[in-house]
Amino acid sequence: MPRQLSVPAGVSACAVATTAKEAAFRIDYPLAAARNTRVVALDADAESIVRAAAAEEWGQARFYSTTDPGHELVTMDGDAVDLAGELEDSNTVVMVSTNGQNAEAAATIGAACKVRGIMTAGLVVTPGQLTSEALVALRPHARILLVPAEPDDLTELLRATRA
Amino acid sequence: MLRTEINELLTQTGPGTPMGELFRRYWQPVLLAEELPENDCPPVRAKILSERLIAFRDSEGRYGLMDEFCAHRGVSLWFARNEQGGLRCPYHGWKYDVTGQAIEVPSEPETSNFCANVKLKSYPMVKLGDVLWAYLGDPEKQPPLPEWEFVTVPEGHAFTSKRLQECNWLQALEGGIDSSHVSFLHSGNLDSDPLFKGSKGNQYNKGDLKPFFEVVDYEGGLLIGARRNAEENHYYWRVTPWVLPNFTMVPPRGDHPVHGHFWVPIDDEHCWAYSFDYHPTRHLTDVEVAAMRAGMGVHSENDAAYRPVANKDNDYLMDREAQRRGETFSGIRGIALQDSSIQESMGPIVDRTKERLVATDAGIIKARQKLRKSALALQEGVEPVGNRPQDQKVRSVAIVLPADQAFVEGIGEAMIAKPGVPQTTV
Ligand code: FES
Ligand SMILES: [Fe+2]
Numbered sequence: 411m412p413r414q415l416s417v418p419a420g421v422s423a424c425a426v427a428t429t430a431k432e433a434a435f436r437i438d439y440p441l442a443a444a445r446n447t448r449v450v451a452l453d454a455d456a457e458s459i460v461r462a463a464a465a466e467e468w469g470q471a472r473f474y475s476t477t478d479p480g481h482e483l484v485t486m487d488g489d490a491v492d493l494a495g496e497l498e499d500s501n502t503v504v505m506v507s508t509n510g511q512n513a514e515a516a517a518t519i520g521a522a523c524k525v526r527g528i529m530t531a532g533l534v535v536t537p538g539q540l541t542s543e544a545l546v547a548l549r550p551h552a553r554i555l556l557v558p559a560e561p562d563d564l565t566e567l568l569r570a571t572r573a
Numbered sequence: 574m575l576r577t578e579i580n581e582l583l584t585q586t587g588p589g590t591p592m593g594e595l596f597r598r599y600w601q602p603v604l605l606a607e608e609l610p611e612n613d614c615p616p617v618r619a620k621i622l623s624e625r626l627i628a629f630r631d632s633e634g635r636y637g638l639m640d641e642f643c644a645h646r647g648v649s650l651w652f653a654r655n656e657q658g659g660l661r662c663p664y665h666g667w668k669y670d671v672t673g674q675a676i677e678v679p680s681e682p683e684t685s686n687f688c689a690n691v692k693l694k695s696y697p698m699v700k701l702g703d704v705l706w707a708y709l710g711d712p713e714k715q716p717p718l719p720e721w722e723f724v725t726v727p728e729g730h731a732f733t734s735k736r737l738q739e740c741n742w743l744q745a746l747e748g749g750i751d752s753s754h755v756s757f758l759h760s761g762n763l764d765s766d767p768l769f770k771g772s773k774g775n776q777y778n779k780g781d782l783k784p785f786f787e788v789v790d791y792e793g794g795l796l797i798g799a800r801r802n803a804e805e806n807h808y809y810w811r812v813t814p815w816v817l818p819n820f821t822m823v824p825p826r827g828d829h830p831v832h833g834h835f836w837v838p839i840d841d842e843h844c845w846a847y848s849f850d851y852h853p854t855r856h857l858t859d860v861e862v863a864a865m866r867a868g869m870g871v872h873s874e875n876d877a878a879y880r881p882v883a884n885k886d887n888d889y890l891m892d893r894e895a896q897r898r899g900e901t902f903s904g905i906r907g908i909a910l911q912d913s914s915i916q917e918s919m920g921p922i923v924d925r926t927k928e929r930l931v932a933t934d935a936g937i938i939k940a941r942q943k944l945r946k947s948a949l950a951l952q953e954g955v956e957p958v959g960n961r962p963q964d965q966k967v968r969s970v971a972i973v974l975p976a977d978q979a980f981v982e983g984i985g986e987a988m989i990a991k992p993g994v995p996q997t998t999v
Binding site for chain 2: 441530556
């Protein structure tokens, strides 16, 4: 393997490019579109967590609850909407469960996301418990799970991913 | 994405900053033991948490860690003579013991009590394993000595190295938490590195490039489980523990030694990556130690000042041909430099208001949240976790479990370090 030990001289070489001074030249432009996130509560306690999060200001995130079999979602205003329609231009779905109810809905949503190539995340909000019904219900359908999540993990996750 | 204030909160660790105060509740690696190899050896400069310190070992083998600069006129005590029970400043001969206490001020009359009032700020420093540990915080709050398994295994079971990383500590830590980069950045090393190759787990790794993740909140920090498909109805789990604030461990592979890191802030734009390997139940072999010394596995080939030989001044010895051949994914040789090269390229302190995190970054999101909450809670008088022995007796795990089993349940006691008990590994 050729091992060049000489010092690269160019102004774009790592030695220059990675300095704090050079960071000032990183081009500055607004980050494009935030994510199109859908947040779905799977039970009543989850609904109140989702409702609290929904009250904050978001880019394109939308918030729902659902019950089995999950083909229909209910908006925070109480309107029933079609799951397939709501997923249309989404790229991330976050499911929130506290007790494992409506496991069938989790499966429906998970399957719908899978065929559409939508990222799924799950929050298992069962304080103090590392294993729970909620975990069993969500894990096959969430590429990433937070266990046990605290109620404010939802807003934290949404904020961090610019939802 | 993080707000600027939170990025600053998490990345600044100097005295008086919230994160700095949090770090000052923990014993931290400050030097490798090999840096002070014998009594009366030369003193060593040791900067940590934005404090310039001098470390030395006196004639009786006691370790001292104190303010680098002489109380008389501010000369660096790196120039000092280490003689007969203390460090003597070469300028006017003031002499200090390991506690920083001045024990001779030659310009004063023989019977003067002047030197009793001269004391350099000093901190306790102890040797455990291959590492010298320091505690920079309030003496009243000093936690018990560290009980990490890599410093408590019998002699010959462990090897520790360190390397300079020219960026903020959090960037480095986040690499240790982010197990999703392994399938990319380090692909190529699984088969070639003598410290990884040949395990059954590697096949699962390569057979399933899109792992699922579970981030489990536990007492000392987080457990990050990456699951991949194994045989029928089974998952191969790799479980990475993060213990607050800056300890991470890589899951084991086969009977290879297991490894991990401490990411120690030097100042806000530099950190030490302490990298260790150990085996709980056997000596490291000569072949393994030779590979570690040669910079394989998580270690690196360094110069005398512990700066990697491949560094930003030589573009990390980027080898485009090896990159093209797929021998290394990034063109940089060795896991350690693959990590540090890309993390340094982000800049000394990356602007986290500009990042585009995705859901699989949840481990990083959660770790930042826990760090922020711990630092803020400490200001309210709530003592942090991670500095108690029970938090430190932790192991990473690699295991195959039935598909319907929660990994925390499945690994059970396997994540608890117990002397003489083999690691759980695939
Ligand atoms: S793909 Fe992760 S930093 Fe570029
Ligand atoms: Fe890495």
